[in-house]
Amino acid sequence: MRVLHIITGLGVGGAEQQLRLLLRHLPARCDVITLTHPGRVADGLTADGVRVTDLAMGGNRDIGALFRLARHIRAGRYDVVHTHLYRACVYGRIAARLAGVRAVVATEHSLGAQQLEGRTLNAGIRALYLATERLGRATVAVSPTVAGLLRGWGVPGRRIRVVPNGIDACRFRFDEVRRKEARAFYRLPQDAYVVGCVGRIVPGKRFEVAVRALALLPADVRLLLIGAGPEQRTLQHVAGELGVADRMLMTGELPCPPEPLPDAPDLPSVLSALDALAAPAMEETFGLAVLEALAAGLPVLYTSAPALADLPAQAAPRARRVTGGAGDYARELLRLRAEGTGERAVPDAVRHYSIEHTARQLMDVYTAVLSGHDLEASPS
Known part of the structure; x- marks a missing residue:
């Protein structure tokens, strides 16, 4: 299975470091595209042997980046496209559809009741999120709390799966x-x-x-x-x-x-x-x-x-x-x-949140979206 992970940036942050840890345990061939800011986590992924591409996106109005991204997806012949963080989810879902990939998964790392990745939620952010969410097959919530917020927004439960973040406890x-x-x-x-x-x-x-x-x-x-x-x-x-x-x-x-x-x-x-x-x-x-x-x-x-x-x-x-x-x-x-x-x-x-368990659950999501099956929100 070939999986492309698209993320907004790769500086040191929770979502970024979680992606790196996850890729060490996923039994799939994974590449990563960062829309911007290939920081320290990008260096770490490269050291791990992961191919990282910087799309060098010039901002939210860089429409050309959308087509560059679609070309990368098409050229890589990926089975699954997995997006992380708001901007990457919006652009990645659209680009995947343009490239003909329908097995699109997004992980919602940073959705709160009032904020999304530090921005105050408003009608425009919510509308764009929901419009592009329909282009994917599954939205992964990192906790039941987030799954509940997604359902409250109007994301159908059949497309939500709870896959909590994982931790490599031995390292700590x-x-x-x-x-x-x-x-x-x-x-x-x-x-x-x-x-x-x-x-x-x-x-x-x-x-x-x-x-x-x-x-x-x-x-x-x-x-x-x-x-x-x-x-x-x-x-x-x-x-x-x-x-x-x-x-x-x-x-x-x-x-x-x-x-x-x-x-x-x-x-x-x-x-x-x-x-x-x-x-x-x-x-x-x-x-x-x-x-x-x-x-x-x-x-x-x-x-x-x-x-x-x-x-x-x-x-x-x-x-x-x-x-x-x-x-x-x-x-x-x-x-x-x-x-x-x-x-x-x-x-x-x-122990409940082991990274090995998280990787197994995510592979189940990939298998389901490739087969075209709906998901149901589940406890971790």
């Missing part, structure tokens, strides 16, 4: 040596209580809540913001105003194994260096950072994590939902600190 296993090395690299005291936030530093992640919580916590507590994004200066300013700038550190983008930067720890190493994870975003599509932290044996405070909401509470006993703001997060962090770190046990929630 706690390691005492990596903990000490990462703390030394970032000049974090070995006895400090370190809280982390992971993700794109954008307003929707609400990392400001964690910065304000830091100001309410003892002086030996540190905050590590793991990621990059346009909100960095704002958070630095807030930390300065609150007098905690010297207790907050931004790591920038971090790679996942097996290609750590030569001069910096990778994400699993930094997770080993933490004592707790805070995830204050009000609206998440899945909550992959929460699962990665749980795989590292960390206690987690979160506001939105559909991956956990769709499981029984005992599947992640050290994860607690916090619905309030900075004061609530500060109180819960003090509680966690008083309880102590304990054993870095990996909860059942992590």
Whole structure:
């Protein structure tokens, strides 16, 4: 089976890294086209032996890119076209039809009740999404929560399949040596209580809540913001105003194994260096950072994590939902600190979302769309 994956960009992000991880486990011949921005994940895919093509799309009005994409699809003689992220889904579905490929699958990574990939939803975005969705055979939702939103939009249930994101838990296993090395690299005291936030530093992640919580916590507590994004200066300013700038550190983008930067720890190493994870975003599509932290044996405070909401509470006993703001997060962090770190046990929630299981489920979707069968939304 030949499968072409089309994605909007290949910078360091959840959907992009999930695609790379997935391609290591899919038993199919896969190529990737990125519409724009072939960043660090593109380099990683190439190192994995995946052929990556940059379409060099000039923006949403670059109609010529649509025809270039159709030519690539036709020339590759692909059995299945699989699109990821909004712009790639819109252009990819149309181009696949132009190229004569009807077995088109789209994964919905970032749909929330109010936002789609950080943009506020409006009638135009929704109309274009629904119009092009009809050109595909299946829409994959990464959680039952997302499947429900898609049905609410009017996507027929027979074309929706729940295939949750997967995680390679072994890569995130706690390691005492990596903990000490990462703390030394970032000049974090070995006895400090370190809280982390992971993700794109954008307003929707609400990392400001964690910065304000830091100001309410003892002086030996540190905050590590793991990621990059346009909100960095704002958070630095807030930390300065609150007098905690010297207790907050931004790591920038971090790679996942097996290609750590030569001069910096990778994400699993930094997770080993933490004592707790805070995830204050009000609206998440899945909550992959929460699962990665749980795989590292960390206690987690979160506001939105559909991956956990769709499981029984005992599947992640050290994860607690916090619905309030900075004061609530500060109180819960003090509680966690008083309880102590304990054993870095990996909860059942992590095993539930193995990448091998995700790959098997996705291959079932490919088989169904190639045979022309309808899908039905299913639990993970």
